[in-house]
Amino acid sequence: MRSLYSRILLLVLCLLAHQAGWAQGVTTSSMTGIVKDTKGQSLPGASVVAVHTPSGTKYGTATNSDGRYNLPNMRVGGPYTVTVSYVGYETKVLDNIQLALGMAGTFSFNLADQSSALQEVVVTGNKNGVFSSDRTGAATNITREAINSLPTLSRSLTDFTRLTPQANGQSFGGQDNRLNNITVDGSILNSSFGLAGQPGGRTNSSPISLDAIEQIQVNVAPYDVRQSGFVGAGVNAVTRSGTNEFSGSVFYNIQGDKLVGDRAKNTKLTVNNFSNKQAGFRLGGPIIKDKLFFFVNGELERRVDPATQYRANQGGETVAGNTTRVLASDLDNISNYLRTNFGYETGPYQDYNLERRSDKLLAKLDYNISDKHRASIRYNMLNSRQDVPINTGSFVSGARRGNLNSLTFQNSNYVQLEKIQSVIGELNSTFTPKLSNNLILGYTYQNENRDQGNAFPLVDIQSAGTTYLSFGFDPFTYNNLLTYSTLQLQDNLSYYAGNHTFTAGYNLERLSYNNTFVQNGVGVYTYSSLSDFYAAANASLAGSPTSPVNLVRYQQQYSALPGNALPTSRTKVTYTGLYFQDNWLPKPNVSVTLGVRADVPFFDKTGLLNQAASELTFRDENGKLLQVRTDEMPKARPLWSPRVGFNWDVLNNKTLQVRGGTGIFTGRPAFVWIGNQIGQNGILLGTTDVTNTTAIPFSPNIAANYPANPTLPPTYQLNITDRDFRFPQVWKSNLAIDKTLFAGIIGTLEFIYNKNINAIRYVNINQADALGNFAGPDTRVRYPGSAAANRLNSTITQNYYLTNTSKGSSYSLTAQLERPFTNGLFVRAAYNYGHAKDLLSAGTTASGTYGGIYSVNGGNYPSLSYSDNDLRHRVIGSVSYRKEYGNFGATQISLFYEARNQGRFSYTYSGDQNGDSFTGNDLLFVPNSASDLAFLPITNTANGTITTLFTAAQQAAAFDAYINQDKYLKDHRGQYTERNGVLMPWVARADLSLVQEFFVNVGKKRNTLQFRADVFNVGNLLNHNWGVGEFYINRSPLIAAGTTTAGVPQYRMATLGTGANQTLLTTTYQNSATLSQTPSVASDVWTAQLGIRYIFN
Structure with missing residues (x-):
């Protein structure tokens, strides 16, 4: 019978699927x-x-x-x-x-x-919104008063969603932050492809100005079936509207290096010059009184940060602090050489800035058509761009930047774009006292391309085997293009029948993604020295078809399509949903919400068939044989979400309520996970990756080494999505009590439990079997070791299979006291205890996600363990008080306080411990005694002389001491560490906002001149020991160094410093500010923003 219902629903949804999209926000x-x-x-x-x-x-x-x-x-x-x-x-x-x-x-x-x-x-x-028959699950409402008063530097929604006790940054319920759903006026405004956690995230911009927001609601567990599209939280915002009175404001804010602290405990920081300026306006009023209203808002932001704190060595200087080993003369000479011979401008290598520009605009019309019909239409736009330092990936040895060994040039950086245009229309109709309707239609277009700039091959120059300097175009920017759109339609029809309110609705969403990603598209040359590069370049200028010197490595991807067509992957999905709900009042003080919804995704057939791959046989982690097709997307299957919620006004006077519910929530995946299948199919891209060759001469032409007739590459990676893959689903349950206590304070106790139904999981179905087990105290399984030997099929490097798992859960217990805004005073304090476990934390690429699965026996065999989003302890407090002085002015002071664990981390080995060809993801074995391990000496080579810095015995003693000073490691002797097993220390910080207003009478209206100061981590301003966090120095204290002939793993201990100045690790943590050395963005020191605003009425 259930199968029959599923087929009927699928047929109905197919008929609706071509109309539009799926919206999940409540706007009224x-x-x-x-x-x-x-x-x-x-x-x-x-x-x-x-x-x-x-x-x-x-x-x-x-x-x-x-x-x-x-x-x-x-x-x-x-x-x-x-x-x-x-x-x-x-x-x-x-x-x-x-x-x-x-x-x-x-x-x-x-x-x-x-x-x-x-x-x-x-x-x-009641007038506070806490006691409401509609309130069943966990939700936080943030009013305009809170938005206007509480501290903010970024002017983003995140500065206010943190008022939700269960929030862990942008994560809720232990879920990936991309599994939230953000709506503004019902318009879906997500970074749905999944390269950022929220819209604007690619450029660190907010997609909408705070001045345009009327209210924000964070729903962690709502049981209204109209709210869906998430397994974390639904973040709904509604914008301001015009009224019968003209009103508006203009403002200007500034941050800068003079408004930043420079002391984090005993660490004195060098504050680099930076500035951030924000300016904006809003204006609203009537076009026709009581009938037609307008609201418009605009905002600009300009931020300038130093690109690097490191500088070139003038010759003879000590390599320390921020003085690198890279000689200024080498940098100047190579820049002049490239300009003279190839017409390429490198730009400066130091004393230049990275810029961010962000422009926002919003315009809205509200129309009271009649007493029964009201309409609104809103347009908003974000146009932003940010300079980003060159990527450090695809290098042979040593990072290109951010250390004492290497420097790069300005023109090797890239520009990330993020442009959003959105329009949404809404019609609210009350046909009769018993029948009403809400209709929403919208379209959003998002552009996340990288500015293509001046393409030039990337060249890495080594010195003493590590990267020395680099020039050319960023390796991941050429033809890195992403645009996508969302067309949405939602309709809710409500019928009021006595003590029942029936709601039926449908929504549809049409999502289209166009993504092009070509790694190393400009070609990446690696030379062992500057002299080798000059020799190769001079030979190229002379027309030599080969290189006179050995090229350490050459890497390039190129289009394998006919005519070198752009290798764009296109993912298109139509998401349809139907739902029905009854809000039943069996008694005047009891409300029960019963509902069910079903959502079905329909994927277009945009994949391309790799016939050769479809003929191969693969194997999953359980030994089941599989054959796959690169052109087949997940099947269209209904995802059911039944829910029930209740609210009991115990005393029938809105002073004590018990509420709760249980139900299933269906979210969207990050569509990059599924789109990876279309892009990584073995036929869009070809790859050249050669080492130690003279066959490839240097050329400034990025297409010089393209094959004349591109064919299927001899080896390639596949990404495949399980045909039975289902979108993320979580079963949420909660129970809460709200009680009015005294002086308008409301106390809340709330328990929330989340159980994964369909979470994501990756399996490498081309992984060869393990060979056996290691000898010695660490007896984990041992894989073949070489990349080729780890392949089940020799032509496939890896085949990442995206599927589902039901493993994983989270819960939280929250205690909160709140006094809603009354007579100028708002108070909220809460403690949240959380616990979240899962199998993996997803990234943006299948290879990155799989390679980041921390495990003992390889990525195909992860254990249920603490999530990256586990929130153990969190205490928050916020208070705001405003006092007016007659007609003179007002003073407002607001404070937000947060104390929490700083997150979790995993102890792993550096290198590939188990031989599965993935590095840095093998969990550490903690010996009963470090002398049980086989250590190799740590040596240093200088002027041809090899010196032993640390013997095996010295390393064993140091590692034992390291284990003993770390409580987690000490408690796990003789055991393997756990993924995210280490809970990092607490940190407590407070943010302050101080506003002084002066009233000015203009005509019969009161205008206001406002001066404002926001200080984040204000405690550090009062005492440099306060508000300073600690971070691990190195989560990989041992480096895998092969095995003995008996199969016993060998190690070297990790060190700090370089060359002859290396020291062994002694402690787990140090002040995080000493690691980043970037106070312009650090939270360990205080940061202030000053602003002025004029408000007119």
Whole structure:
């Protein structure tokens, strides 16, 4: 029977699938309640009219036979004035009502008979949004007052979603931050391809100005089936609208190096010059009073940071601090040589800046068509770009930047673009007192290309075997292109039948992705010395077909398509959903929400068939044989999400409520995970990767080494998605109690449990079997060792198979005290204890994700372990107080405090311990005694002389001492470490906002001149020992160094320093500021922002 229902639903959804997209945001508020007389008898037909005072927008209805009224699809915020009247009874007016996003304001009235005019008219209700019959799961509402008052430097949503106790950065419920759903006015505004956690993340920009936001709601576990598209949290924001009064503001903020601390405990930091300037405006008002309104907002941001703190050596200087070994004369000479002979400008190598530009615009119209129909349309735009230092990948030995050994030039960096254009329209209709509708239609286009600049081959020059200097174009930028769009349609029809509110809806979403990614597309040459490069370049200028010197390595990817066509992978999916819900009030103080939704993804057939690969046989981790096709996408199957939630107003007076629910939530994956199959199919790209050759001469032409007739490369990587792959699903449950305590303070206790139903997992189905086990104390399985021997099929380097797992869960227990904004005072304090486990943490590429699976026996055999997003302890506190001084001005002070564990990390080996051809992901074995391990001497070679720095015995003693000073390692002697087993120390920081306002009367209106200071980590300003975190120095204390003839693993201990100045590790942690040395972005020192704003009415 269930199979029959699934087929019927699939057919219905197929018929709808070609219309548009899937939106999952609630954009309005509502009001409900019961009207009775003083004897408790219902008053059917009573008139209830709510007026949004600023705009004059009216919402009216009549009570039903039970005396109940419903006012749906109302503007968020307020204030509202509600008038209740009934023939023969006193009219009641209730004003100054504020409505929370996504919540129903509940207000019930007991009207007195006109013959008893002296009798009190009783009104019960609440104005804080916490006590609401719609509130079942875990949610945090953030009002405009909080947005205007609490500290922020980035002016992003993240500075306010942190008010949610269960938040761990941008992660909620232990889930990947890309599995959240962000909507603005119902418009889906995610970084849905998945290269960033949120829109604007590629350029560290916010997609929308805070000045445009009316309210924000964070839903961790809502049981309203209209809210979906996430397994972490739904972050809904609604924008401001114009009113009957013209109002607006202009502002200017500035940050800079003079507004940054330079002391983190005993560490004195060098503060590099930087600046960040923000400016913006907003303006709203009537076009036609009570009828048509406009709102417009714009904001600019310009940030300048030093590109590098490192500088060239003038000759004879000690290599230390920020003075590198790279000679300024070498850098100057190579720059002049390239300019003279190849016309290539390298740009400077030091004393230059990285810039970020971000422009935002929003325009909105609200139209009260009639008392029954209201429409809005909103357009917003982000145009941003950021300079990014050259990538350090695809090098032979040693990073290209960020250390004392190497330097690069400015023109080797790249520019990341992020452009968003979004338009959304909404129509709210109340056809009768029993029937209403909400319709949303929107389109969003996102461009995350990299600026292509001036393509020139990348050249790495070595010295003493490590990278010395680099020039040319970034290796991952040429033809790195990404654009995508989202077309969405959502319709909700609600019917009010006595104590039932039935909602039926559907939504559709059409997503299209175009991604081109060519690694090393410009060609990467590696030479062992500067003199070798000069020799090769001079030979090239002379027309030599070969290189006179040995080329250490040459790497390049190129299009294998006919005519060298752009190798773009295209992923297109239509996501459809149907849902039905009953909000039932079995008693006036009990609300039960019952709903079910089903969502089905339909993938277009955009994949290309690799016939040769389809004829190969692979094997999963359980030994099951598989054959795969690169052109087949996941099947269309319904994803069911039944939910039930309840709210019990225990005392029937909005002072004590018990609420909770359970249900399934379906989210979207990061579509890069699935799009990787189309891009990594073995036929789009060809690869050249040769070492120690003279056959390839240097050429400034990036196409010089393309094959004349590209064919299928001899070896390649495959990414395959399981045909039965299902989008992420989590079963969420929660139980909570809210209680009014004293002085308007509300206490909350809440428990949330999340169980994975469909999480993601990668398996390398081309992995050869292990050969056996190592000898010695560490007896883990041992793989063949060489890349070729680790392949089941010799032509396939790896075949990453994306599938599902149900393993993984999380829970959290939260205690919170809150006093909503009243009389200028807001207070919130909370403690959250969390626990999250999973199998892996997904990246953006299959190879990166699989290579990052920390395990004992290889990536195909991960253990359930602590998640990267595990949040163990978190304490937050926020307070804001505003005091006005008559007509003179006002002072406002706000503070946000957070104390938490800094995260988790895994102890692993450096290198490839188990021989599976993946480095840095093998979990460490902690010996009972370090003397049980086989150490090799650590040596240094200088002027042809080899010197032993540390013997095997010295390393064993040092490693034992290291284990003993680390509680986790000491407690795990004789055992393997766990993925993310180490819980890092606590750190506590406070952020302060101070606002001083001066009132100015202009005509009959009060205008305001505002001065503001925001200080993050203000404790460090008061005492340089406060607010400083600690971070691990090296999570890989041992370096894998092969095996003995008996099969016993050998090691060297990790060191600090270089050359003859190396020292062995002694401690786990040090101040994190001493590692980054970048106070312009560090959180260990205080950072301030100053601002001025003029507000007019």
